[in-house]
Amino acid sequence: MLWLALLMLLPIGADLLMGVVGLPLPGAVVGFLLLLAWLGWRGTTPAELEGVSGGLVRGIPVFLVPPSIGMVAHLDILGNEWAAILAGVVAGTATTIAVTGLAASACLRRAERPATRQTADPAAETASLPRGRTR
DSSP, rough: OHHHHHHHHHHHHHOOOOOTOOOOOOHHHHHHHHHHHHHHHHOOOOHHHHHHHHHHHHHHHHHHHHOOOOOHTTHHHHOOOOOOHHHHHHHHHHHHHHHHHHHHHHHHHHHHOOOOOOSSHHHHHHHTTTTOOOO
């Protein structure tokens, strides 16, 4: 229950923070970027958070009903602005594909790099450190 409250309060707190700081960023985006950063720093996701988020993900179709009803209610706008909407969808899709490809490529390059730097002579590495310091 604590994690559900955190997930609900995080965007609200971030929205208040953005109002104080004066940045025109949505609180929901900032809040969940902060959550992502914290989870990345932590390295694992708490089991309770996985349970709560899994329940929310299963309910996503419910959140898609109001926008769908809005589209049906404004079919006249869709009919008049179809070219601009189509251009936006195509440009957004192309941008998403390109950015995803670049990110995946960067992740693959990083994964292929050696994890640690091996030296033939550990004493030589220690000798390069300032006096009195060791690894």
